Amino acid sequence: MSFRRIATAAVLLSALAAAPAISDCLAADRAQADVTERIEGWHARAEAGDRAAQYRLAYAYQDGIFVAANSAAAARLYRAAAEQGHSGAQAAIAARHYEEGDFLEARRWATEAARQGSAEAAYLLGRIHARGDGVEIDPAAAFRWFLQAELRGHVVAAHDRRATARLVPADERRAITLEVSGQHAG
Numbered sequence: 001m002s003f004r005r006i007a008t009a010a011v012l013l014s015a016l017a018a019a020p021a022i023s024d025c026l027a028a029d030r031a032q033a034d035v036t037e038r039i040e041g042w043h044a045r046a047e048a049g050d051r052a053a054q055y056r057l058a059y060a061y062q063d064g065i066f067v068a069a070n071s072a073a074a075a076r077l078y079r080a081a082a083e084q085g086h087s088g089a090q091a092a093i094a095a096r097h098y099e100e101g102d103f104l105e106a107r108r109w110a111t112e113a114a115r116q117g118s119a120e121a122a123y124l125l126g127r128i129h130a131r132g133d134g135v136e137i138d139p140a141a142a143f144r145w146f147l148q149a150e151l152r153g154h155v156v157a158a159h160d161r162r163a164t165a166r167l168v169p170a171d172e173r174r175a176i177t178l179e180v181s182g183q184h185a186g
Helices: 003-047 051-063 071-083 087-099 103-115 119-131 139-151 157-165 170-185
Strands: none
Touching: 003 051, 051 071, 051 087, 071 087, 087 103, 087 119, 103 119, 119 139, 119 157, 139 157, 139 170
16 A cells, blocks of 8 residues: 555544544534524513513523623513513512512512412512511411422422421411412312
């Protein structure tokens, strides 16, 4: 075999070995383009007032997912979506207010979101009532909210409901359980 043939074979083998890497790069470029296009679409829809796009974009800004983290932009977009009734955005705004110690606003937004079925918001309301954050400590109200959160699938709520249950008389617990279970089933 001549040197020329050996060199040609080596180049072909090298190109074939690099093909998956080139293919992977092209796939990564396409994926990045798809993400960029999706984010641009969210921006356009969010600016047009689409509450779901506002929520998605706020979430991305909050955690720096596919965009640079921007707490101010996240707060602005969450608020815009929350004011339009987006329960996820309302729960996020409630959590932000709670973390900042503004329990009145946290309770207001969490109540709105919980009315729409948010497990996170119901759980937060349970914590507010269990700890007395901006309200009188109310074990029965905490039990009610923790139970609602649990029935909506919140993972930690069952533990907190059981812990709070000891502070609520048995007959009141039964009445709350029947009431909330009836609401959940309906």
